[in-house]
Amino acid sequence: MIIKLIIVVVLFAVTLGIAAYLTLMERKVAAWMQDRIGPDRAGPFGLLQPLADGGKMFFKEDFRPTNADKWLFIIGPGIAMFTSLITGAVIPWGPDLQLFGETISLQVADVNIGILFIMGAVSIGVYGIMIGGWASNNKFALFGAIRASSQMISYELAMGVSVITIVMMTGSLSMRDIVDQQHGFWQDGWFSWNVFKQPICFVVFLITALAECNRAPFDLPECESELIGGYHTEYGAMKLGFFLFAEYVNMFISCAVISALFFGGYNFPGMDYFSGNTLAILGTLVFFAKTFFFIFVFMWIRWTLPRFRYDQLMHIGWKKMIPIALINLLITGVVIAYTEGWFSKDKSNESASNAKIEQPLGVNTSPEKTKTGNSL
Amino acid sequence: MSDTPNNKSLFADETIDGQIATLNLGPTHPATHGIFQNVLTVDGEKILDSVQTVGYIHRAFEKLAERRPYNQITPITDRLNYCSSPINNMGWEMTMEKLIGVQVPKKVDYMRVIIMELARIADHLVCNSVIGVDTGALTGFTYMFQQREAIYELYEEVCGARLTTNIGRIGGFERDFSPTFHVKLKKFLKEFNKHFQEFDDLLLRNRIFMDRTIKAGPISAERALDYGFTGPNLRAAGVDYDVRVMTPYSSYEDFDFDIPVGTQGDTYDRFCVRQEEVRQSLRIIEQAYTNMPEGKHFSPDVPEFYLPPKADVYTKMEALIYHFKIVMGETPVPVGEVYHAVEGGNGELGFHLISDGGRTPYRLQFRRPCFIYYQAYPEMIKGQTISDAVLTLSSLNVIAGELDA
Numbered sequence: 091m092i093i094k095l096i097i098v099v100v101l102f103a104v105t106l107g108i109a110a111y112l113t114l115m116e117r118k119v120a121a122w123m124q125d126r127i128g129p130d131r132a133g134p135f136g137l138l139q140p141l142a143d144g145g146k147m148f149f150k151e152d153f154r155p156t157n158a159d160k161w162l163f164i165i166g167p168g169i170a171m172f173t174s175l176i177t178g179a180v181i182p183w184g185p186d187l188q189l190f191g192e193t194i195s196l197q198v199a200d201v202n203i204g205i206l207f208i209m210g211a212v213s214i215g216v217y218g219i220m221i222g223g224w225a226s227n228n229k230f231a232l233f234g235a236i237r238a239s240s241q242m243i244s245y246e247l248a249m250g251v252s253v254i255t256i257v258m259m260t261g262s263l264s265m266r267d268i269v270d271q272q273h274g275f276w277q278d279g280w281f282s283w284n285v286f287k288q289p290i291c292f293v294v295f296l297i298t299a300l301a302e303c304n305r306a307p308f309d310l311p312e313c314e315s316e317l318i319g320g321y322h323t324e325y326g327a328m329k330l331g332f333f334l335f336a337e338y339v340n341m342f343i344s345c346a347v348i349s350a351l352f353f354g355g356y357n358f359p360g361m362d363y364f365s366g367n368t369l370a371i372l373g374t375l376v377f378f379a380k381t382f383f384f385i386f387v388f389m390w391i392r393w394t395l396p397r398f399r400y401d402q403l404m405h406i407g408w409k410k411m412i413p414i415a416l417i418n419l420l421i422t423g424v425v426i427a428y429t430e431g432w433f434s435k436d437k438s439n440e441s442a443s444n445a446k447i448e449q450p451l452g453v454n455t456s457p458e459k460t461k462t463g464n465s466l
Numbered sequence: 467m468s469d470t471p472n473n474k475s476l477f478a479d480e481t482i483d484g485q486i487a488t489l490n491l492g493p494t495h496p497a498t499h500g501i502f503q504n505v506l507t508v509d510g511e512k513i514l515d516s517v518q519t520v521g522y523i524h525r526a527f528e529k530l531a532e533r534r535p536y537n538q539i540t541p542i543t544d545r546l547n548y549c550s551s552p553i554n555n556m557g558w559e560m561t562m563e564k565l566i567g568v569q570v571p572k573k574v575d576y577m578r579v580i581i582m583e584l585a586r587i588a589d590h591l592v593c594n595s596v597i598g599v600d601t602g603a604l605t606g607f608t609y610m611f612q613q614r615e616a617i618y619e620l621y622e623e624v625c626g627a628r629l630t631t632n633i634g635r636i637g638g639f640e641r642d643f644s645p646t647f648h649v650k651l652k653k654f655l656k657e658f659n660k661h662f663q664e665f666d667d668l669l670l671r672n673r674i675f676m677d678r679t680i681k682a683g684p685i686s687a688e689r690a691l692d693y694g695f696t697g698p699n700l701r702a703a704g705v706d707y708d709v710r711v712m713t714p715y716s717s718y719e720d721f722d723f724d725i726p727v728g729t730q731g732d733t734y735d736r737f738c739v740r741q742e743e744v745r746q747s748l749r750i751i752e753q754a755y756t757n758m759p760e761g762k763h764f765s766p767d768v769p770e771f772y773l774p775p776k777a778d779v780y781t782k783m784e785a786l787i788y789h790f791k792i793v794m795g796e797t798p799v800p801v802g803e804v805y806h807a808v809e810g811g812n813g814e815l816g817f818h819l820i821s822d823g824g825r826t827p828y829r830l831q832f833r834r835p836c837f838i839y840y841q842a843y844p845e846m847i848k849g850q851t852i853s854d855a856v857l858t859l860s861s862l863n864v865i866a867g868e869l870d871a
Contacts, residue, residue: 124608229489306602307674315497315600316856396675397602399853400511
């Protein structure tokens with residue numbers, strides 16, 4: 091119990107610390123891409139910049155517009171911050187650690203519906219933006235809130251469908267199971283990471299994750315050139331800080347989920363040569379490396395691409411992402427059914443393309459599936 | 467709603483539930499890049515109607531000019547289109563030269579062409595990179611501002627100032643191009659294209675950028691002519707009108723360059739026309755620089771306007787008198803009425819000057835292209851989304867200083 095509590099506290103601190111330093115990373119990456127220097131005044135290489143920013147946010151006047159709804163105006167950023175922080179609970183940060191004769195799982199809660207928990211928490215997150223935008227009593231904020239909510243709804247569907255595809259393949263909703271099934275790098279004649287088995291699914295998930303995080307090119311809820319600040323136009327001081335912070339926490343969690351679902355989480359090539367605590371530490375480091383790579387990709391995209399228009403965003407969400415995800419789901423279903431032996435009466439009809447897809451899917455290591463395979 | 471064929475609405479004309487809202491886009495909104503107000507009537511994101519307010523930074527330049535000696539009007543023109551102030555300065559100087567009937571040496575013409583085309587490049591770079599910013603791509607903006615910085619350094623070499631340049635004098639330049647200017651110009655000509663191509667690659671064929679800008683804020687050639695559009699915005703609509711070619715001034719007839727025209731008159735066409743014009747401007751600069759004639763950097767025929775060298779002022783009687791008259795603004799000019807237009811950064815910048823022979827103009831009117839574009843703005847954004855309205859405004863390159871004068 092104490093250990094779990096420590097993990098919770100550590101995770102909380104690490105998430106907040108990483109989110110704080112992501113602001114610095116974002117500014118440094120942007121500066122690098124734009125041929126600038128970036129923040130370098132506070133501390134060596136600007137390393138104290140997040141502290142300076144945070145301090146500034148805390149000490150600014152806590153301003154509230156006259157006609158804003160008092161409580162909702164406060165609740166908005168609260169919800170945004172809360173939901174973005176709780177998603178980290180189900181992510182497996184590394185292999186089990188052996189300490190003081192006990193096995194410590196580097197995960198706050200290995201709930202058996204881990205993925206559903208993440209999806210649920212993320213969808214609650216939009217309430218923070220909606221409530222905040224509405225309570226500000228500002229039309230630009232309301233526009234931002236409307237855009238945010240419709241964007242979330244549209245892209246959550248495609249995201250959900252692409253997650254279902256992964257769930258169908260692995261047969262589990264638990265994050266730990268999904269990560270464990272991607273053991274190592276090469277298994278049974280194919281890459282073990284899901285990205286090699288489900289590349290389309292990965293692309294759909296990456297795009298929808300960008301949209302869910304309100305990152306460019308999907309940063310319509312707060313696009314500064316049209317809506318000034320979008321949903322946080324009227325916010326200042328730490329309430330604004332909460333919104334911005336929640337965004338970076340969301341980005342961190344999204345990238346962690348991407349690397350867990352598609353890039354093997356803490357698995358890495360040659361992990362079988364290590365064991366015990368070495369493996370746990372290496373695995374955790376690898377997991378963070380993967381996460382930071384995706385964070386970098388997110389930033390790279392933000393500082394390269396223009397943003398969509400509202401109707402184009404809807405168009406892509408409903409007419410491109412969802413059909414692609416659904417077709418991918420259908421194909422995956424057919425292939426799984428094929429490998430499970432539903433069409434086993436006529437084996438000679440095995441087409442070349444099916445065989446090709448069968449190969450990556452034929453890595454199911456769970457005992458009952460192996461049994462089904464043997465019974466053929 | 468304009469009945470032009472390419473001004474197509476994105477949505478059905480009816481509102482969904484009859485609920486409309488009023489949205490104030492401006493006066494201080496990041497998209498306006500200056501201070502002017504648009505009161506939009508919106509149904510969701512769709513703009514049903516809009517009312518424009520101008521005059522937030524009206525500084526009464528035309529009235530101010532009536533009280534100022536001719537030499538002192540040049541700094542006022544700086545503050546019109548502050549993205550390309552050298553063009554304004556030189557347009558005014560050429561107007562004055564037209565009024566007092568002086569022919570400047572060929573070398574002055576060529577020097578002016580170099581500076582004016584540099585200013586055009588700077589203006590178009592600002593406009594196009596800001597279109598990028600308004601679509602959300604900030605990086606191209608910083609790339610292009612480095613190149614604009616190089617141009618501003620060139621201004622600095624010529625006149626000492628960067629933004630409000632007050633470059634040149636009536637009758638020529640106050641001094642010849644310095645050796646450093648030549649070095650910096652050569653460097654600029656050598657390196658600019660590479661960086662510009664990078665910016666071009668970043669946006670021109672970018673799918674998202676094209677989706678955003680194509681059909682955003684279109685205007686047909688007829689409507690554009692009706693409104694009195696000129697410059698890149700008219701050329702984007704498909705009319706090949708360019709003051710540099712139609713009524714050549716400052717020896718523009720000596721140079722070989724193309725006039726790019728668009729077809730749709732939308733934001734993307736305006737972007738493309740400006741991109742191509744930058745390349746053509748570069749061609750003109752190269753030609754002007756290689757064929758620069760020998761000669762004086764000022765016209766010796768106008769001693770009553772062109773400030774004599776300080777050494778002469780202390781040693782020669784005439785120079786002292788002219789110096790006194792110019793500084794005190796006591797130079798009389800012939801009675802007359804002239805109109806001179808130059809191809810400004812974003813259209814035909816005209817100076818309509820009426821002189822009654824006194825020390826100041828009787829009346830001076832600036833033909834400000836931005837003012838004209840802004841009149842067409844409500845029609846162009848009707849039926850479009852707020853995002854399109856923002857892009858249209860930045861692609862028209864409406865500059866508050868010129869709009870409100």
